[in-house]
Amino acid sequence: MSHFFKESNSVEAVNSRIAADIDPRLKEVMTSLVSHLHAFVKDVHLTQQEWDIAIEFLTRTGQICSEERQEFILLSDTLGVSMLVDAINNRRPPYATENTVMGPFYVAGAPEREMGAQITLDGKGESCLFEGRVVDIQGNAIAGARIDVWSDNADGFYDVQQSGTQPKWNNRGVFTTGADGKYTFVGIKPVSYPIPHDGPVGKMLVALGRGPYRPAHMHFMVSAKGYEKLVTHTFVGDDTHITFDAVFGVKETLVAPFQRIDNGEAIWRSSFDFVLTPIDLS
C-alpha cells in the first residue's frame, strides 16, 4: 500500500494518479506544478494558519475580478510571473528591440491615423513628439509596419478607465510606415500611475513594503509581415519610479530619451527606433 500519501512521497502520490493517456503537455505542466508547489510547502514548513490565509487570499482575488478588473493578472504581474512568461516566450537576438508586458489596457480597433497626427484628444498634459523608425536587424527600413500606440492621460488614467469623462480613443492610434520605415505622432509625455491597489494585491504590496506605481511609459505594438510581433513600452528615464515598477516591466534598453524642445509643435521629443526580429530567426 505504498501508493498512499506520505509526506516523504507526496509529489509521487499525486502525480502517479494522473492517467497515462492524457494530453502529454498537460501532464508535463501539472506534474511540474505539483512538484514545485509541494517543494514550496515543505521548504517553508507552511503552517495550517498560513494555508488558511492563502486560501482566503486566493478566494478574494478571484471574487474581486470583473469585466473591468483582473486581480489575478495583477497578482501575476506583481510577482514577476507575467514578465517571466513574456521573457521566456520572446527571446530576441542582440540589437532587436525587447518585449515587455502588454498590460491590461490595450484595446483593439483604435483609429488609423496619418503620420504626424495628434492622438491626445482631451487637451491635457505636456505634448510630446514621438518619432523614429521601424527597421530590421541590419538597419533596413521596414515598410508597411503597423504601429499601435496607447498611453495614459495626464491624470494617469487610460481612456477605458474613465470612459465617462475621457474621449474615446484618447491617447491611442494606429500608424503604418511608408517606404522609409519612419513614424511620427504627437501625444503627451506619459505620467506614472499606480496599478489598482484597493484589493488583495494592494494589501499584499503593503505587507511586502512595496509600492503600487508604474513608471511613466508609452505602449507600442509593432507588427510587420515576416517579423515577430513586438509588444513593448518606452519608458521615461527620469521617472522616480523607474527602478520600482510594480510589475517589473522596465528593461534598460527600453528607457527612451525625452528631450525638452518647446518648439511650438510640442514641449518634448522622444526618438526611438524599433528593431524587429525576422520570424525565421526565432
Next chain:
Amino acid sequence: MSHFFKESNSVEAVNSRIAADIDPRLKEVMTSLVSHLHAFVKDVHLTQQEWDIAIEFLTRTGQICSEERQEFILLSDTLGVSMLVDAINNRRPPYATENTVMGPFYVAGAPEREMGAQITLDGKGESCLFEGRVVDIQGNAIAGARIDVWSDNADGFYDVQQSGTQPKWNNRGVFTTGADGKYTFVGIKPVSYPIPHDGPVGKMLVALGRGPYRPAHMHFMVSAKGYEKLVTHTFVGDDTHITFDAVFGVKETLVAPFQRIDNGEAIWRSSFDFVLTPIDLS
C-alpha cells in the same frame, strides 16, 4: 541598472524589492513562493496561451466560491497540498494515530450523546457499531477525551449538504470517555461519494483522467487535555475507491476493520483505538 528584470535574474529582481523591515516570516514565505513559482514557469517553458488558461482557471475557481462552496480548498485538496500541510504540521511518533484532512463538512456544536447512542437520524443505511478506546502511547486509557464524529448518510451526503431534507445533526455526535477510555456509538457504514465536481476543479480532474470520489470514511476529532488534537478518519478498506481518494486522505494505518455482525443491534461493527500524542512530545 542590473536591478531591472531579466529572465536570468527574475527571482532576485522580484525578491530584492521586498522591504527590509517587514515581518520576517512573511518575507521567508514570499521569497520562497516567488522562487518556486518562477522555477516552475522556467522548467515547463510556460507559453503565453497556457498562462492565459491559468489566469482564467484561477479566476473561475475564485468566482464559484460561496458560503456553501470553497473551490480553492478543493483545488488544494486535489493537488495534495492540504494533506501535505496536515502531514508537516502533525508529525507523530510511531504507534500514535495519524491525522488526515478535516474536510469541509465539520460543524461545531453537534449534540453531546451518551455512549452507545444512535447518531443516524434518517433511518437510512446499514447500521454499524463503532467502538474502541482512546489511549496514550503506552496503552493507558484516557478519561475525559472528547470524540466528535461525523459522516455522510447512505446517499453520500452530509446533513449540511441537504439541510432541507436530512434531519439536523444526522450522523453527528459528541461523546466523552469515562475512566476506561472506551467509546461506542451506532451510526452507518459510510459510503463513498464524489467531491463537488461541476466546477473548475472537476474539469481539471477530468482533464487529468482522475476521478472525483472519496472512499467511504467516518470522521473523528479526538481531543483530551495534555494531548495533541487528533483530526482523522477511519476508512472502509474494501471500498473500490480506497486507492484513488480524490483528496489523498487515506493512510494505511487509518483503514479500519468493518466486520459483518448482523446481531440485531447492528449489521456491521468497526473497532478502532485512537492513540493520542502527549503535547510535550510534539
